Structures are given as C-alpha cells and as structure tokens.
Amino acid sequence: MASISFLRLSPITSPKTLPKPYPFSSFLPPLPLSLKSPSPTFPPLKPTVTRMSYNPTPATERLISAVAYTLPFFNSLQYGRFLFAQYPSLGLLFDPIVPLLNLYRSIPYASFVAFFALYLGVVRNPSFSQYVRFNAMQAVTLDVLLVVPLLLARIFNPGRSGLGFKLMVWGHNAVFLFSCFCFVYGLVSSVLGKTPYLPFVAEAAGRQV
Numbered sequence: 001m002a003s004i005s006f007l008r009l010s011p012i013t014s015p016k017t018l019p020k021p022y023p024f025s026s027f028l029p030p031l032p033l034s035l036k037s038p039s040p041t042f043p044p045l046k047p048t049v050t051r052m053s054y055n056p057t058p059a060t061e062r063l064i065s066a067v068a069y070t071l072p073f074f075n076s077l078q079y080g081r082f083l084f085a086q087y088p089s090l091g092l093l094f095d096p097i098v099p100l101l102n103l104y105r106s107i108p109y110a111s112f113v114a115f116f117a118l119y120l121g122v123v124r125n126p127s128f129s130q131y132v133r134f135n136a137m138q139a140v141t142l143d144v145l146l147v148v149p150l151l152l153a154r155i156f157n158p159g160r161s162g163l164g165f166k167l168m169v170w171g172h173n174a175v176f177l178f179s180c181f182c183f184v185y186g187l188v189s190s191v192l193g194k195t196p197y198l199p200f201v202a203e204a205a206g207r208q209v
Contacts, residue, residue, distance in 0.1 A: 057131060057193035064122065065135035065190035069183050071114050072143040074104055076179030079149065079172040115143060123209065130209065135190060137205040138198050142182055145201070149175050 077094070084091045094101075104110050122128055122136040149171055158164030182198050189196035198205075 061129055061132045062190050062193055064132050066187050068118055068136045068139040069186035071139050072146055073183035075146050076176055079176035082169045083173055133209050137209050138201050141201050141205045
C-alpha cells in the first residue's frame, strides 16, 4: 500500500501538462552554424618555399670588361711622369706591365684603333650583355676625359716654371692617381662579376648605353 500511495503522490506528467512552445519562437532568427553543427575543417596548408636564383656573370663577360679598363689606364701613364721623376721607386710597381705597354705603343695608332674597336665593337653591339656594354662605355668615357688636361696644357702653355707650371704638375698628378684608382676598381670589380660605378663617369656612361 505504501508503494501505491507513493506512486500516487509522485508527479505524473501527461501530454496535456507538457509546456507549450514559446508563442514567438517562429519569429526568432535561426541558430548560427557554429551552434547547429561543428565548424568545417580544412586540410592544413603546405608551406611554400621560395628559392632565389643566382646567375653569376660569365667568365667571358668578366674578361672583356676587365680588358676594357686597360685602355684608359695605358693612356693615363703619361700623366705620371712627374711622379715617376720625383719618386723613382714608384716606377717599380709598373715594371710587370712594361712589356705589355711597349707592345701597345709599338702598334701605330693603337690608341685610336682600341678606342673605336671598344666603342663600335662592344658598346654599340647589341649581342653583348648590358654588363659588358656598360663597363666598356665607362672605359671609353674615361679615355675621352683624359684628353681634356692635354688640351688645357696646350691652350694655356704654362711653361717650365712659375705658378702655371705647378698647377699643371698638380693637375697631372691628380689625373694619374684618379686613373689608377679607376683602373684598379674597375679591374677588381669586373673579375668578381660586380658592376663598378666610377665617380664622374658612371652617370655619363649610363646615358649612352
């Protein structure tokens, strides 16, 4: 009997006593996707590897560029005569190139032939790369600039003494040292495959190439 009375006292829910749905539930917005179903999964992205390509300068282009700077260097040695006379030991540095220099000077009009061969055969030749043509144009431009001090000396004729002669000596020494710097800088850069930018020359050469 106790069990029967206990069953009678326990709440019994009937279909009539179930809670009715909220009357405005039909007007509520739908649940977001994250609450309805789990978020979609995507396969992990594979890391992309970027490889840099390095194209070294060919040996032939380095050789042509290095040889091009010998033209203005040989023509600038005449400006060093005052330094050689004042410092005889300085000439020992140029003894290794004396045979090559004698061969260059033994050829008639070697300077003009080398100049036009470098300008017409290399600078204006589209078959050569931009690297070779730029270096050749720098050498040609420097060779043209080396003529200016000689023209000034012939026009003003400073003589063998006085202030004008001292200015000429200082100017020739400066031109010679600058030419040596350009030759060493251009030669080493060409051998390493880098592009040398000579001061006062690179901008003028870049406009011509």
